[in-house]
Amino acid sequence: MRENGRVTSATRRPETPASTVPTRLIATDLDGTLLHDDKTVSARTIAALAAAEQAGIEVFFVTGRPARWMDVVSDHVHGHGLAICGNGAAVVDLHGGPGAHRFVKVRELAPDIALDVIQLLRATAPGTVCAVERTFGLHLEPGYPLMHMEPPEIVSPAEKLLAKDALDADQPVLKVLAFHPEMDPDDFLTVARTAIGTRANVTRSSPSALLEISGPGVSKASTLELCCAERGIAPEEVAAFGDMPNDVEMLTWAGRSYAVGNAHPAAVAAASGRTAPNNEDGVAIVIEQILAERL
Structure with missing residues (x-):
């Protein structure tokens, strides 16, 4: 259910067939989803992220981490350089590298x-x-x-x-x-x-x-929705990935969404699809499939 442009329920909307709506933005959680358990980004995932950006698909990291813990992916933000941190509480420009991030948007808790x-x-x-x-x-x-x-x-x-x-x-x-x-x-x-x-x-x-x-109404989904609206990107043009309850709203909102193989049952129920576990590069596998669809 959507009310005034905001996600108000974790119940999935009817899905538009993925083949009819090209993906314009990829939104992925980090820990337990994109990152391996040792907190590294695999070579396959690095290549998939770069290929998506080269194909004109924006990539947003959407995480519960604070901005200062984003060093692990700051080399892979490419184009816009933005990440959604703190479960939607901040949008941060990581272009400056470790220790030099800039807050673009803050949704504070009073x-x-x-x-x-x-x-x-x-x-x-x-x-x-x-x-x-x-x-x-x-x-x-x-x-x-x-x-x-x-x-x-x-x-x-x-x-x-x-x-x-x-x-x-x-x-x-x-x-x-x-x-x-x-x-x-x-x-x-x-x-x-x-x-x-x-x-x-x-x-x-x-x-x-x-x-x-x-703060009230602040989530990964609601901040991702704001960022997408600024770019003229509809939910149906977003592919999202996650593994835990803090990803549920985002997985529900996105037109295509995937719970990784190690995901919490709440994330599995919210997502429209499944992929391999984080340690088996589940996000990269789907990105490769999305890019293959564009050929």
Whole structure:
């Protein structure tokens, strides 16, 4: 279902036969989808991405990663140089290379809403600990596990991390990360969505009970939709790839969508097709097929 140009349901639309609508844009998740488990991009995938760009098909990386963790693919952005990061919270120009990215679009989570959400989760799922992702740094609450790719800049209760006079308070909040040490990941997601409602968008991409919370209406799909609209690209002209619940809306929105062989059941249900697992270059296989259709 679509309302005012926004995705409002994970139920797939009737699909237009792929052979009648040429693909103009490829949108792919990174971890668990495009990247191998060792976080590398295979030679086959690099060649497929380059061939797509050479054929005039735009490629967008659409990820839950923050911009500063995009070094692994910054050499492969080609043409436009843009990536959608933070589950849709930011569009970033990676042309400058590692450490020199530029924010083109930011869809922030208001600090007061972020704090409200954290307090709701504490009440609903006692034991929850959180982190705050701002544009240029990650800040943790005490007790939040050191599971990310960098040390935290600040360790303090959320009330201080989100205060008006907090260090880096001038940087927009992109998302809140909420971790529970004991709950089942899918159960934690269900509980959080029920508690938070429409205050914010809640999803997950980790195998652990780690939730990612963005501003209301902010998702990979809604930001990809904005970027496509700016280019005059319709959903039917997009091929999307993903593996986890944070990809569901994007897989639902795109005219052609593929869950990789290692995907979460929610991603499989949302996608219109399947491909091989990430470690077997499932994205590259489909890109090669798309390019073959154009001959």
